[in-house]
Amino acid sequence: MGQAPTDPLVSLKQSGLRVWNYYWHFRHELKMSEDELREVGIEGDDLFIRPELIEPLKQADRAFRKQGYELIVKDAYRSPELYELAYRKRHARWGKKATDRLYNMKDKPHTSGLVVDVNLVDPKTGEQVRMRDPKHDDDGAQTIGYYKDKDDPTSREYQRLQDLLIETMLAVGFKLGVKREFWHFEWPASGQRVVQ
Numbered sequence: 001m002g003q004a005p006t007d008p009l010v011s012l013k014q015s016g017l018r019v020w021n022y023y024w025h026f027r028h029e030l031k032m033s034e035d036e037l038r039e040v041g042i043e044g045d046d047l048f049i050r051p052e053l054i055e056p057l058k059q060a061d062r063a064f065r066k067q068g069y070e071l072i073v074k075d076a077y078r079s080p081e082l083y084e085l086a087y088r089k090r091h092a093r094w095g096k097k098a099t100d101r102l103y104n105m106k107d108k109p110h111t112s113g114l115v116v117d118v119n120l121v122d123p124k125t126g127e128q129v130r131m132r133d134p135k136h137d138d139d140g141a142q143t144i145g146y147y148k149d150k151d152d153p154t155s156r157e158y159q160r161l162q163d164l165l166i167e168t169m170l171a172v173g174f175k176l177g178v179k180r181e182f183w184h185f186e187w188p189a190s191g192q193r194v195v196q
């Protein structure tokens with residue numbers, strides 16, 4: 001079992017939010033067995049988080065629904081052991097450079113239970129909304145601003161969706177991470193929160 005933060009964690013699924021556990025769904029591609037996942041704290045398609053994040057996530061979800069989308073959480077609390085496992089597997093599959101670009105092994109921000117990776121869902125189809133093209137665009141498309149100066153309709157739509165995601169998450173109190181991924185949001189620890 002992973003080492004849990006001192007405060008209790010709650011299930012996102014039981015809190016009524018949409019969940020899509022990245023590691024669970026990609027376990028075959030990442031070559032992670034169900035036993036390996038269980039050892040680092042993942043038992044199926046759910047995610048866990050510190051309870052104070054539930055209300056801001058629901059608030060963001062309500063804002064997205066007004067725009068015709070729904071929030072889906074793809075990653076939340078990660079045990080330090082899950083970080084190690086995921087880093088090792090990604091390193092083996094995609095190499096050091098691609099892994100280091102995304103994996104903040106120094107801070108391991110997801111171990112706080114105060115961090116989420118999110119996306120939007122189109123409720124009419126149930127499909128996750130595409131905000132980048134990983135097949136055709138380079139790894140830079142994982143970071144904020146990649147499509148900003150591109151003028152084709154697809155790039156403009158990706159930029160619009162990323163702007164909607166980021167503006168809404170920041171409006172409910174999240175901040176961006178040091179890796180500047182457009183899907184990764186951190187809830188400031190109580191001592192750091194800026195009162196507006």
Ligand SMILES: [Zn+2]
Pocket residue numbers: 075110115116117183184185
């Ligand atoms: Zn993240």
